[in-house]
Amino acid sequence: MGFTMPLMNMLNGVKFDCSRMLAFYWLPRDSSTTAPDIHDMWNFFYVVAIFFTVLVVGLMLFFMFRYRMSAKRQKADPSATHNTALELTWTGIPLIIVMVMFVVGFKGYMNIDTPPGNAIDVKVLAQQWFWTFTYPNGAVSQTLYLPLDRPVRFDMTSNDVLHGFWIPALSVQRDVVPGRIMTTWVEATRPGKFHLQCAEYCGDGHSRMISPVIVEPYSKYLADIKAAANIWVGADGKPLPMPKVGEKLYNLKGCSSCHTVNGARGTGPTWKNLAGSQVKLNGGGTATADYAYLKHAIMNPDHLNVRGFTKGVMPDNYIEQLGGKGKYERKINAIIAYMNTISKYSSKSSMPPTGAAAPAASVPAAAAPPPGGLPKAAAADLAVGKKLAMTVGCTACHSVNGTPSVCPTWQNLAGSKVKLKDGKMVVADYDYLRTMILQPGKINVAGAMMQMPNMSAALVGPQYHGDQRLNDLIWYINSLSKFSDKASQPPRSSLQSTGGGQ
Amino acid sequence: MVNLRIAGQCLAPMCCAAYACHVLAPGQDTSQVMSMTDEQAHTPAPPPDDKVLGLLGNKKAPAMHIPGAGNLGIALLIVALGMLFAASLVSYLVVRYHMHLGPGAEIHLPPGLWVSTAILLISSGTIHWALAAVRRDQEKMLRLALAVTFALGIAFLIMQTANWLDLAAAMHRSLAAIHAQADVLLPGGAIIPADRSLVQHHDLLVLFYVFTILHGLHVLGGLIPLAVVTLRAFSGRYSRNYHPGVRYSVMYWHFLDIVWLLIFAVLELTF
Amino acid sequence: MTTTAVAPVSAEASAAPVKNYLKQTTTIRSWLLTLDHKRIGVMYLIISLLAFFIGGMLAEVIRTQLLTPSGLIFHGGGAAYRQYNQVFTLHGIIMVFMVLVPMTPAAIGNFTLPLLLGAKDVAFPRLNLFSFYLYVSGAVLAILSTVLGAVDTGWTFYAPYSIDSNSYVVLMVAGIFLLGFSSIFTGLNFIVTIHKLRPRGMTWFRMPLFLWATYATSIIQVAATPVIGVTLLLLIVERVMGIGIFNSALGGDPVLFQHFFWFYSHPAVYIMILPAMGIVSEIITTFSHKTIFGYRFIAMSSLAIALIGFVVWGHHLFVNGQSAELDAIFSFLTFLVAIPSAVKVFNWLATMYKGAIDLKTPMLYALSFIVLFTIGGFTGVVLGALSTDVVLHDTYFVVAHFHYVMFGGAIIAFLGGLHYWWPKMTGRMYSEPWGKFACGLLFIAFNLTFFPQLVVGAHGMPRRYATYLPEYQSYMVVSTIGAYLQLIAFLTMAGYLLHSLFRGAKAPENPWGGTTLEWTTSSPPPTENFLGTPEVDVPYDYSLVEYDPAIGSYIRKEPVPFAEQAH
Structure with a gap:
């Protein structure tokens, strides 16, 4: 924007007359803020290209007819076989022109490459x-x-x-x-x-x-x-049938990343022909995938015991993901209705009950924060931290309810004693948690099956108000631990939510 | 089993390389080489039939000795193969750079690699010895040196085979480990991070096989012309003034040696 | 000062007739096992023309499909579109790996290189035959994979689609691997030949310019082709062993594949265009009957293109998320490569200045080349500029650009070379009026086909689309009409060339007035090319040849022996 070549200024002068004429036939009308730069580049190129093409083709045609061989013209006229100065000239001029083109093209590109901060x-x-x-x-x-x-x-x-x-x-x-x-x-x-x-x-x-x-x-x-x-209405504004809503939720809530609907194998069991079928369980035996089973499976995934699938992989927060108490039931019913449409075993018992929202029976309350001297002021940050744990991907490996998983559970982690690979015991205080998250390579926990990825890109930086996001997450980890104490909690001064980290 | 398929894929072009050495190197060994001068190089071609009949029609065709052409040809072949190995090492390094190998499931390079390295280094010495011998017209020494080099080349390949077998167990383990976790290897692609290190160790192993087999095939490709040259040495074809086959073999062999040292160093440092 | 052949061939030699290379022996075996570079060149020519025909017919299928927005041939859904994808993939693979890369260097190059050098053959005739059979076996593997189940990855084999794609990618890739080795060995052979077999008097700066172009090409073939070998090998390993090098699903990096692929495939573009420029240099000076202007600039610009061409590959990845610094560097280098090309064009024009321009068919092709290559070059410049590349990348603008360069450049120049050396190859003259007609029709049809594609690409139509938005249709229809006209032009060409083989007038030794050595031997040349040992002086001296209406050929005025010349 600020930088304009003198040559471009000249071109900008003629832009009013011919720029449209030059560019409109080729490129679409400029409809975005980056387009003018691109069009300037194009116009510049176009003028140069037309000039040189006309020059080359014109000279060629002229020579073709002027020096055409004929009865009178059997021999070439004597002329120089080379002229270094001339040749250097027509090496140099194109060189200068393309260098200008390079600069103009690069200038436009820098704007394209750098998104504004307030986007x-x-x-x-x-x-x-x-x-x-x-x-x-x-x-x-x-x-x-x-x-x-x-x-x-x-x-x-x-x-x-x-x-x-x-x-x-x-x-x-x-x-x-x-x-x-x-x-x-x-x-x-x-x-x-x-x-x-x-x-x-x-x-x-x-x-x-x-x-x-x-x-x-x-x-x-x-x-x-x-x-x-609004998942309940379609693009036309009319209410959608339940299975359609369920399908929307399937794509919206991440089900699709693990469960296929075409029978292909995924992280979780496929939904094709699932509803109403007989599910094989670990350790022998089967269960019928009726409505109660499916609902239970969504709400309490850690109770799942399906043969061939690992426990603790599916997030156990679907009640909250579906809107929390009072809102999730209808959505679960919609999902189960959708499952039924893609199952040949679908039966009345696997369909959601007709009528109003299903009874909210037997819903275990979402993991209540264990006692542990948690300051009340942290409550807001807790929700943020919890959300972060889901979105950043922590819960893909770390369970929050003590279920053994590929990685240490977060239940009762903060403030507890952790055994390192070299046999030392350390306390999982704030510094430990922080280091573990940001520089995982520095700590070798005994029995760890994998190297934890470095999460710093997702958690710290100016776009996340410095450490705020990280601290929210550590507040959440603390909330899950009965060993949580002052040493394992982030500094009090950080009690200020980032507003969801968005 | 799977390796065989890979080997099969590599084999065709490598055989080509071997054949190319053959075409280049002994191609100059025409019968009238003893006192070829520049003048004779420009004498009229032999009767046309020789040339037209080609490969089968005339074993000696075409009777043309071009001074220095063989050297240049081998040098260019080495440039091309050098690019081949350079590109493969770069790709290995880039892949390795993107990996985050965790603790556990560690794989160590077989110590036998040190032995093969030593063998190849010595063979580089012996083949140089052969060149020195032929330059001094020491025919017995030449034969001995070439034969020893050939034997060392075979020994290198045997040692490499032992190394490959050595790692086969690790390969099986990593494969089994991946299969045991099969449910996290999705058709769509996503993998639970826990298995990444296993998968990556497996990748490393496969790359190890790819590059060492690639090199081994080039050694094999070098042994064929080396055998021809050795046999010719035994039939007394080479002298101080005429020994192109020996020279080409030496160039190629040193190249193989340098490439191996690079591959070995890179593997040792990064595996 | 002069170009001289010590042993004039035709008149004297006709007393004791020497059989030419075509007639020497006639058995099939004598062709298949020949070590004669001319016969190998002719065999390359036949097979690559066959491949060109197949690739061309596939192009007609593509153009017919695109007559309507929803597709005229393949329509209705995924499976049909896959067939279309297979068609354009095959078109690309055949045209790039089996036509463009081997056609000019291997077919024309093999035939003319030793002749231009005054040599009897290439340095390694057996290696030459071996390369030919590598080429054939690579082509056979590619055909096999097509017959068994066709690939639909695009000729670029971009991962991870080429890893996911359930088709015969491994077989096809193995075929291209072999084609690559064929190309390496041909390049190696030519470099050694040029180094070692130049005749007495031919210093580096007295070589015909086609040799300079071939030399530059060969450097690329030897040094860049192994990289695609490794890339394709890794692709095979990845598919067979299921490891993650390029496959992001297994922790690999798809962009790495693109870097490797273009590290070869961009220089490969210069494998195609450099010999074409060499041919154009030869034709323009011959038909202007005037020494080439600025020999050294043309010769050195070939080398410059080859060398800079090695470091511009990243311009294929501008929108691919490589860092802005890399983008800038590659854009800068890409602009540099435009300079030597521009120099060549200006020097050709200067060669025509004050010449005696004979507008025979090869010259018309060379002039078409100048026009089309200028357009192709400029559209390349705008693609090399970073900001405009963002709106043109992967559109029909790119498709049209590389057809202007590859077809309008490489193929048109190849056709020029084919017509130029046709009398030397076959000993027959083709019909000049038909030749001019076909060339003119091809020129018009070509622009009719590809100019609308430039426009529609700038409008935003992406490439490799089986169906497209209706607003692009009118351009596509014009383009298809052009493609049909091209077919007519090519069929005409095939007609009069085949006719000339049987009914054509006997070609004289030097029908065009060329001064390079191949015109000093008979048409077609004897198996050993030259009966004597040629010696040369300064190239392109047209004062030495003059037209003899009696025999309808150019003759040398006074063949003065080199020894006397020197004093």
Whole structure:
């Protein structure tokens, strides 16, 4: 923005006359804040290219006819066989021009590469062969809603192979690489309906991997993502049937990352033909997957004992994930209704009871914080920390209720004595927990089966208000331990929530 | 079993390399080499039939000795193979760099690798000795040195085979460990981090096999022309003035030695 | 000062007729086991033309499919689209690995390189034949994989799709592996040949420019091809053993594959275009009947392209998340590679200046090359600029760009070379009016095909789409019409060339007035190429040849022996 080549200034002068004419035929109208830079680059290139192409082809045609061989012209006229000065000139001039092009191109690219700090964060998941967008309010949709004149940052990843995030009208493109978080951003300046196309070849459905993109005023955008967040209604605003709601929840709440619906093997049992079937249990015996079983399985996954599947893998917080007390029952029923639609064993006993919300019987209260001198002021941070533990991925390995798992359970961890590999015993105080999370390589716990990944990128840094996020998490770990004490708790001065770490 | 398939995949091109050495090296061994001068190099070609009949029609065709061509050819072959090994080492290092190997399930390189390294180093010495011998017209010494080199080459391959077998057990263990955790290896891809280190150790093992077998095949590819050269030495074909086959073998063998030292050093330092 | 052949061949030699290389022996065995570079070159030519035909027909299938937005041939769903994907994958693989890489260096190069050098053969004739059979076996493996179950990964084999994809990737990749080795050995052979077999008097800076181009090409072949060998080997290992090198699901890095792949495949682009530029240099000077302008700049620009070409591969990964620093470096280097190409174009124009330009068919191809390569080069420049690459990457703009360079550049120049050396190869003249017609039609049809693709790509149509948004249709239709016209042009070409084989006029020794050594021997040359030992002086001296209407050929004015020349 601030930096403009003198040559570009000249071009900007003529832009009013010919820029549209040059660019409009080729590139889409500029509809985002980065597009003008790109169009400047294009125009510059276009003028140069036209000039040189006309020069080369013109000279060629002229020579072709002027020096054409004929009866009168059998021999070439004598002329120099080389002229170093001339040749250096036509080496040097293109060199200067392309160097200018390089600088202009790089300048535009820097803006594209660096998202502004105040951007709205939209998560993009690419998989064969559709796009899923998750908005800051938790809404998930297959349509990309973009607010007008506000920067939006996309954090993208792929579930399977390479994909390409490509909105031609908004001049934004970035490959989506599995195993990496790819980032790009856009600030749309023109309302309208556009297309997001997959640009990187991804298999059979590549050419159908197109999502609508709707750029609209901010208020309209907010309304749209609010509507998208409502799982009970469809895109047309009408209430959805229960199985449809269940399917939405399946994609929304992470079920899909472990349970397939096509019979393929996943981390958890497939949902295909599950409802109503006979489930084999560990240690012999079977159970019928009726409504009660399925509901119990969702609410108390650690009681599960399905043969061939590891206990303690499924998060045990689905009651909260589904909205907590009073709200989760209907959602669980919707999920079970969805399971029934994809099962050939579906029967009355495996269907959710008809009528109003199912009785909220036999719901164990979500793990109550054990006693342990927890300051009341930490309560707000607790909720944040708990949420973090789920979203950052801690609970994929660490159980919070004492269930043995691949990694040490967090129950009664904080403040307890931990045995190290070299035989020493240490107290799991605040410093220990902090080091363990941020520099896991430094501590070797006896009997550990794996190296813990370094979590610092997800927990500390200016975007998380320094240590705030980390401390919230450690507050939560403390809340699970009866050994928790002052030494294992974060400093009191940190009692100030980050507001969900968003 | 699986390794065999890999070996099969590698074998074809490696045989090509071996054959190329053959084509390049003894290709210059025409019958009239003894006193080939520049003048003769430009004499008219032999009767056309020789050349047209080609490979089977005329074993000696074409009767053309180009001074220095063989050396340059071998040098270029070495450049190409050098790129091959360089790229494979770079890929290994990049893959290794991305790994976070945890404690437990550790795999150690077989100590036999030190023995093979020693064997290869010595053989590099003996083949150089052969070159020195032929330059001094010491025919007996030449034969002995070549034969010893050949034997050492075979010994190297035997030792490498022992090393591969040595690690086979570890390979089985890592495979079994992965299979035991099969339910976390999803078709869609996600793996529970707990198994990452097992998987990665397995990756390392496979890469170890890939690179050592790749090198072993090149040794095998070098042994074939070396055998030809040795046999020719025994039939008294080489002299102080004419010994291209020996020279090419020496160049190639030193190259194999250097490549092995690099591979070995990298493996020792990072495995 | 002059180019001289010590032993003039035709007139004197005709007294004691020497059989040419085509007639020497006629058994199939004598062809299949030949060590004669000319016959090997012809065999390369036949097979790569066959591959070109198959690849071309696949292209027509692609264009027909894209006549309608929902697809004319393959429509309805995943399985149908997969077939389309297999078609374009096969088109890419055949055209790149079996046509572009071997066609000009191996087919034209094999035939002409020793002739241009005045040598009897390449340095290692047996290795040469061996490369040919590696090429054939690689092609056979590729065909086998297609017959058994076709790959649908795109010619780039990007991981992890090439690892997930349930098709015969391993077999195909093994075939390409062999093709790569064939290419390495050919390059090795040519380098040694150029180093060791230059005739007396031919210093490095007296070599014909095609040799410089071939030399630069060979360097790339020897040094870059092994890298794709390793990459493909690792891909095979990864598929067979299920380990994670490129597969992110197993902890690998897909971007690593792209780095390795382009480390070879970008220089490979120069394997295709450099010999093409060499051919154009030869043709332009011959048909302008004027010494090439700025010999050293053209020669050195070939080397510069080859060397810079090694370090620009990262420009394929601008939107792939590599760091901005790397992006900048690769963009910078990419711009540098444009310079030697520009120098060549200007020098060719300067060669035409004040020449006596004979607009025969090969010259028309060379001039088409200049136009198309200029467009291809400029579209490459805008793709090398970082900001514009973001909106053009992986669109039809890229497709059109590399067709302008690969087809409009490499193939058009190859066709020019084919017409240029056709009399030397076959001993027959083709029909000049038909040749001009086909060239003109091809030029128009080519632009009709690919210019709309530039536009539609800039509009945003992604590549490798079996179906597309309706707003792009009109461009696609025009493009398809162009593709059909190209087919007509190629069929015409095949017609008159085949006709010339049987009915064509006998070709004289030097029909175009060329000054390089191949024009001093008979057409077609005898098996040993030259009856004497040629010696040369400064290349491209057109004062030495003049047209003789009596025999319809150019003749040398006074073949003065080199020894006398020197004083």
